[in-house]
Amino acid sequence: MNQIWIITKRELQAYFDSLTAxxxxxxxxxxxxxxxxxxxxxxFLVGQANLxxxxxxxxxxxxxxxxxxTMRLLAEENRxxxxxxxxxMPVNYFQIxxxxxxxxxxxxxxxxxxxxxxxxxxxxxxxxxxxSVFSGYLGLILISSAYIGIGLLASSxxxxxxVSFLVALLIGIFFHFIFGMIAGNMTGFFxxxxxxxSTSNHFESISRGVIDSRDLIYFLSITAMxxxxxxxxxxxKSA
Amino acid sequence: xxxxxxxxxxxxxxxxxxxxxxxxVKTGEILGFLGPNGAxxxxxxxxxxSCLAPSAGQITIGGKDVAMDxxxxxxxxxYLPENNPLYEDMYVIDYLRFVAEMQHIPKDQIxxxxxxxxxxxxxxxxxxxKISELSKxxxxxxxxxxxxxxxxxxxxxDEPTSGLDPNQIIEIRDLIRRxxxxxxxxxxxxxxxxxxxxxxxxxxxxxxxxxxDGTAEELRRQSKGVGLLRVKIEExxxxxxxxxxxxxxxxxxxxxxxxxxxxxxxxxxxxxxxVFNMCVKNKWxxxxxxxVETKLEDIFRELTMN
Numbered sequence: 001m002n003q004i005w006i007i008t009k010r011e012l013q014a015y016f017d018s019l020t021a022x023x024x025x026x027x028x029x030x031x032x033x034x035x036x037x038x039x040x041x042x043x044f045l046v047g048q049a050n051l052x053x054x055x056x057x058x059x060x061x062x063x064x065x066x067x068x069x070t071m072r073l074l075a076e077e078n079r080x081x082x083x084x085x086x087x088x089m090p091v092n093y094f095q096i097x098x099x100x101x102x103x104x105x106x107x108x109x110x111x112x113x114x115x116x117x118x119x120x121x122x123x124x125x126x127x128x129x130x131x132s133v134f135s136g137y138l139g140l141i142l143i144s145s146a147y148i149g150i151g152l153l154a155s156s157x158x159x160x161x162x163v164s165f166l167v168a169l170l171i172g173i174f175f176h177f178i179f180g181m182i183a184g185n186m187t188g189f190f191x192x193x194x195x196x197x198s199t200s201n202h203f204e205s206i207s208r209g210v211i212d213s214r215d216l217i218y219f220l221s222i223t224a225m226x227x228x229x230x231x232x233x234x235x236x237k238s239a
Numbered sequence: 240x241x242x243x244x245x246x247x248x249x250x251x252x253x254x255x256x257x258x259x260x261x262x263x264v265k266t267g268e269i270l271g272f273l274g275p276n277g278a279x280x281x282x283x284x285x286x287x288x289s290c291l292a293p294s295a296g297q298i299t300i301g302g303k304d305v306a307m308d309x310x311x312x313x314x315x316x317x318y319l320p321e322n323n324p325l326y327e328d329m330y331v332i333d334y335l336r337f338v339a340e341m342q343h344i345p346k347d348q349i350x351x352x353x354x355x356x357x358x359x360x361x362x363x364x365x366x367x368x369k370i371s372e373l374s375k376x377x378x379x380x381x382x383x384x385x386x387x388x389x390x391x392x393x394x395x396x397d398e399p400t401s402g403l404d405p406n407q408i409i410e411i412r413d414l415i416r417r418x419x420x421x422x423x424x425x426x427x428x429x430x431x432x433x434x435x436x437x438x439x440x441x442x443x444x445x446x447x448x449x450x451x452d453g454t455a456e457e458l459r460r461q462s463k464g465v466g467l468l469r470v471k472i473e474e475x476x477x478x479x480x481x482x483x484x485x486x487x488x489x490x491x492x493x494x495x496x497x498x499x500x501x502x503x504x505x506x507x508x509x510x511x512x513x514v515f516n517m518c519v520k521n522k523w524x525x526x527x528x529x530x531v532e533t534k535l536e537d538i539f540r541e542l543t544m545n
Contacts, residue, residue, distance in 0.1 A: 006340045010329075018328050081324035085385075088288040089341045090313045238291050 003091045007099025008106065015069070015107050024069055028111045031061045036118060049126030054118055055136040055207045059200075062108070062144055063176050067168035069107065070151025071161045073100045074234060078159035083234060093231045097156075101148055101227060108144040112137060132209035139206035142219035143199060147172055149226020156233035175199045175222070240301035240315055240392040240423055241265050242287065247296035249282050249447075256282045258447035259296070264440075266392075269419040271438030272427035275543050279447040280427040281321050284395050287425065288318045300393055314343065317391035319399055323382040327371040331362060331381055334370060335388060342389035356384040361410065375402035383411070387418065394418065396426040400433060412437050431535045441535075445543040459533050468510055470500040471527035472518065483521065487513050499527065 015021035035057040036042060043053050074097075077083035086096060122128055147168075154168035155161075180198035183191050195201060202215040242264040249257040257279040264270045272280045285291035287298055289305050289312065298305040300312050326334055335356060339349045357366050360380040365373055370381060379402060386394060399415065400408045415424060415437055428434050434441055435455045443451035443458075451458050472480050477495065484493045484500060489508035494501045504510040511528060518525040 003341065006337065010326075010337050013333070014326070014328055080327070081320055081322055082326055084285075084290050085318065085320050085324050086341075088290050088313060088316060088318045089338070090310055090343060091341060 003095040004099045004102060007091070007096060008102040011073070011100050011103030012106055015103065020069055020072075021107055021110075024065055024107065025111050025114060028058075028061055028065055029114060032057045032115065033118075043122065049122050049128045051119060051122060051128075051133055051136055052207065054115065055140065058112075058115075058140050059143065059203055059207075062140065062147065063172055064169075066104075066108070066144060066147040067151050067154070067165050067172060070104055070148055070155055070168060071165040072155070073104070073152060074155040074230060075158050075161045075164040078156075078234070078237070083237075087238065093235045097152060097227050097230045097234070101145075101152060101223075104148045104151075105141070105145055108148075109141065112140060129209065132207070135209045135211050136207040138211065139203050139215075142206070142216070143203055146175070146199070146219045146222040146226070149223040149230075150175075151226075153226040153229040153233070156230035242393060242423055242425070243299045244283070244287065245297050247283065247286060247298065248294050249279075249286060249291065250294045255447050257286070257293070260444070260447070260449050262442060262449065262452065264423050264425060266423050267420060268440060269415065269424040269426065269438045271434035271441045272425065272444060273429070273431065273434055273441055273451075273539060274427075274444035276429070278444045278543070280444055281397055282447075283444070284318075284397050284425065284427060287393075288316050288395050289313060290318075314389070315392045317386035317389065317394045319382045319386045319396045321397040323379055325370045325378060325381060325385075328369065330369055331366045331373070332357075334381065335384060338385045339388050344389055352388050352390075356388050359387070359414065360384040376404060376407045379403055379407075379411070383414070392422055394422050394424045394426075396424065398428055399426055400428065400430070408433065431539055435535050443539060443542050450542045451538065455535060458535070458538050461538075467531035467533070468502050468504070468514065469527055469529045469531055470502060470514055470525070471498060472500075473524045473526050475521075475523050480523070483517055484514070487517065489513060501531065 012021075015024075032054055036051075036054040037044075041053065046053055074083070077086070083096070087093070119128075119133055123130075150171050151164075151168040154171065155164040157167065158164050175197065176199055179194045180200050183194035183198055186194060196218070202218050205212060206215050244263070245261045247257055247260045248255065260279075260283060262270075272283070274280050282291065286293045287300075287305070289309050292306065300315060303312050305312050326337075329337070332353060335353045336349060339352055344352055357363055360383050362377060362380050362384065365377050365381075370378065373381065379399070383396075383399065386396065394415075396415070400411050403411060412433065415426065418424070426434075426437065440454055441451070441458060442449060451461070453461070470484070480500065481493055481495065484490060484502055487510070489505050489510055490502055491505045492503040502510060502514070511530075514528060515525065517523075
């Protein structure tokens with residue numbers, strides 16, 4: 001556990017030292033703020049005291065931003081050879097991947113914490129359902145963890161950051177809407193299967209305030225598969 | 240801590256990068272790996288540091304099996320990989336602190352160790368810089384500091400002086416020699432003079448196999464180049480001299496290089512006396528009779544040129 005935390009600290013510091021974190025935060029707040037408050041079907045147009053608008057905007061912006069911040073994580077270490085050095089230290093692959101996962105998730109949580117003024121503003125305008133806000137944020141964290149898992153997996157497979165980014169986006173697109181689209185055109189077993197695989201259905205039910213164990217299992221198992229896959233790919237290099 | 244490598248092999252597809260290598264290194268010994276590019280030096284070192292799993296064979300460090308007891312062994316190894324990978328975007332001090340924490344150095348000793356490493360490796364002036372801003376020589380020192388920070392018993396250095404200027408090379412060499420007294424050091428290089436100057440023992444690897452093992456002196460003795468003499472005789476026809484030299488009973492080979500004959504004795508024989516007596520008998524004027532010192536370069540070429 002200690003080793004994971006040391007790596008988490010280093011990665012988090014690397015995010016801030018390399019400006020990635022600031023760019024991520026500014027871009028995320030700018031993007032979600034713009035569409036939540038100023039443009040399109042914003043909160044004033046919807047006219048309800050809830051954060052549904054913000055959650056659906058974040059659902060999309062995180063989908064793009066997460067591959068951009070995870071692409072470096074293992075691909076760069078593969079390229080420069082630092083991973084090789086790291087593994088000769090008293091640490092194992094699970095701890096390395098775990099530390100990087102945790103650091104990225106913390107960065108997302110920091111970004112989300114900075115949107116709390118949205119919640120406070122809306123709560124001061126009208127009666128807000130605190131439970132659904134909480135579950136909406138939980139949904140965003142869960143979906144982030146699933147995409148970080150996918151991003152790490154893509155990053156572990158290559159030593160080229162661009163390849164890593166595109167692979168993560170490609171895998172992400174399937175979960176994000178292609179499975180949902182396929183499910184809409186199918187019935188029976190495959191219809192249900194693709195419906196279950198689609199992120200949007202799970203996210204929608206959580207962001208409406210329904211925390212179902214199936215949704216939790218869905219997001220956590222994507223995360224776990226991503227992390228295990230990453231461990232597999234980086235450990236294969238030393239076989 | 241002694242290192243023992245037995246029957247180590249590593250196969251990549253069809254290629255045998257390391258082919259059945261066996262050797263031991265004792266505490267206080269500095270072992271130099273020599274070999275042409277792609278000979279298997281780096282692969283062997285990676286196997287010792289447990290960042291590469293061997294296809295066959297066993298490696299023990301201080302009696303513990305590297306494959307079975309990875310966690311216990313890792314604490315004792317300091318490793319400087321081939322291209323000295325570092326986290327470019329970190330500051331030198333932060334990086335050393337990170338490595339120190341990873342190596343389980345107790346919190347209250349970390350600052351002390353960092354200061355010591357900064358002094359030992361000579362990076363005082365650069366310690367507050369980002370690693371990406373450092374020149375190659377200083378990067379190399381940071382890599383060395385990283386390998387030494389937890390005071391490991393075993394030090395594995397893959398080309399530690401590559402990219403350094405001559406002054407730095409001598410400094411790093413002295414540093415390795417100083418550290419090497421109480422540790423087990425394995426270093427690789429393709430600079431022969433460096434290996435000769437730094438190492439107690441030299442191992443030459445070629446195509447994954449061990450082709451030479453011993454001190455520089457021992458390698459010289461094993462080499463074919465032993466017993467070479469340069470002979471120069473004035474005012475006599477070359478053909479006559481060549482004939483006379485070939486007639487000597489312990490001569491193995493006679494070669495004419497310009498004005499000078501290079502002759503080689505049969506194994507275990509010395510020629511100087513015979514040559515001298517021959518000249519006296521024929522009343523020839525002998526102006527040069529010197530033994531040829533075999534260079535490590537020649538031994539290296541001889542062992543790795545087939």
